[in-house]
Amino acid sequence: MKQKLIHLLKESLDICFERGVLETRDIPSIEIEATKEEAHGDYATNVAMVLASLMKMNPRKIASLIVENILDNDGILEKVEIAGPGFINFFMKDILWVTLLEEVNDRNDTYGTSALGANKRVQVEFVSANPTGPLHIGHARGAVIGDVIANILKACSFSVSKEYYINDAGNQMNNLGKSVLLRYLELLGIHIEYPEECYQGQYIVDLAGEIIEKYGTRYKDNGSDDNIRFFTEYAAASILDGIKKDLEDFGVVFDCFFSEKTLYQNNGVEKLLHELGKKGYVYNDGATLWFKTTDFGDEKDRVVVRENGEPTYFAADIAYHKNKYERGFDTVIDIWGADHHGYVPRMYAGIQAIGKDKGALQVVLVQLVSLLRDGKPVAMSTRAGEFVTLGEVVAEVGKDASRYNFLMRRSHSHLDFDLELAKKQSNENPVYYVQYAHARISSILRTAQERGYAIPEYKDINVNLLNLPEELALIKTIDRFPELVEGSAQALEPHRITFFCNDLASLFHSYYNKNRVVSDDAELTKARLFLVKCIGIVLRNALRLLGVSAPDRM
RNA sequence: GCGCCCAUAGCUCAGCUGGAUAGAGUGUCGGACUACGAAUCCGAAGGUCGAAGGUUCGAAUCCUUCUGGGCGCGCCA
Known part of the structure; x- marks a missing residue:
């Protein structure tokens, strides 16, 4: 939908330039965004205002020139308005939205996937806890975030490998x-x-x-x-x-467990130190070998070989990242606890020293988790060996609820994980709100079949019957899903999917309470059944990305 | 002392990489089941986006300073 508009807009701009009514050749990158307010149409663009500052012309004047030259040959536009300081608001014909459901239904499980990643090879490394004790709640958040980021990237056609680095040396x-x-x-x-x-x-x-x-x-x-x-x-x-x-x-499965020990066994660390030496990035201070990370913006240089001759963890880590790139990954994503943030600059220094571009590494920092029970902190001390393990949390709370809880916040904001709240099977627990919507849809489809309705396909329905405002709102939300997944992949922000699930579930619940899907009106029933079926598809696909089940009954 | 993150409704948080009148959930108050699942819905109330400057057509979003909180600042991993 958006692409069609961008095309129309580009055509219009070209015409304006050719006719000489607009002078500038530098066409700014065209941005079209979905509007928040219905009164502003479905999409809006700010090109006129951007051009205005470039050409020192009145933005509304430019906007009207652009609007005059739009050639809507396919008739997709209901109307176009100029508003505010120079926004151009596009109102699409309602029927267009409804026709988008055909694609949702046809693509089914693959709706929401895209070709964005073009099979670029990406590795996501996460958890990577020392095998010196069981995982605790702090590891759990990083585990889900890494897992879901991998799912989202896969949905966008990145070729993804999930890896756990075992710190088994030292x-x-x-x-x-x-x-x-x-x-x-x-x-x-x-x-x-x-x-x-x-x-x-x-x-x-x-x-x-x-x-x-x-x-x-x-x-x-x-x-x-x-x-x-x-x-x-x-x-x-x-x-x-x-x-x-x-x-x-917990639903987290890795493609590869990589042992730090093997780095040493294959002389990876030794070779790395040799390479750094050859390139002149290291210097000796007595028996100690320092790496000039300050050359790459770090605040001080770092030791790579200790006075006693043993390489540091950092040295091994650079060798490990070198190994990652040698295995052919274009991009490497590291998911770390926020307590390691001080480590970020030196890791970037490391990969640049071995000749990689800074963009070949992305570090996602995950803030630590406070474990609560009924609002009160649960005492934990790793030193004393007293902590709630991941296994215990999953056993108590369940996989779906715990995963969903970890995905409700931006990863760089603090998270309180309340065991009692996460366990509650009520409206206080958002995961059930979404799952309930899905179960309810399944239930409606069952009821319809019991009453003799077949589950409709696109060709079976009269698209003109889906014309209520709340139906259009649902359809527009469904249409947003593929871009949402792409945006989520680019920003490495899984929580966006969670919020989308809540939004869609909310629109559905509201629609359900106001309108009857299965009725005596056969045509209307078929149309609404089809819509509801599509909502179910999208909810299912979104929940699958989160690794949360979409139950047919609860 | 230096660096990074955070500060948005009573509480917990979104805000789509700078857009139009800042949104949810929860809590409070008031309503909706003889029809597809009430784990649901509808309505009301609730704001100096921590503070002050700056950048521009336009700032919760970007820059500077300050306040308050979290985390780092090892030849540990």
């Missing part, structure tokens, strides 16, 4: 192994001091118990490095399995 892994070993010895009745810096959670004790069950007491007398390595590997593998399971129950 001393926190040693610490994990040591923790489990100590608990193991403790369970075997050996008196030990359990240090503060070891992992405190009950899950460490459980793991130790598991090892006793499977392997008995054979590690009792030997505190060698090999021993610790065994405990580390056992614990990490087991914890990672738990993480995968919790994510799966």
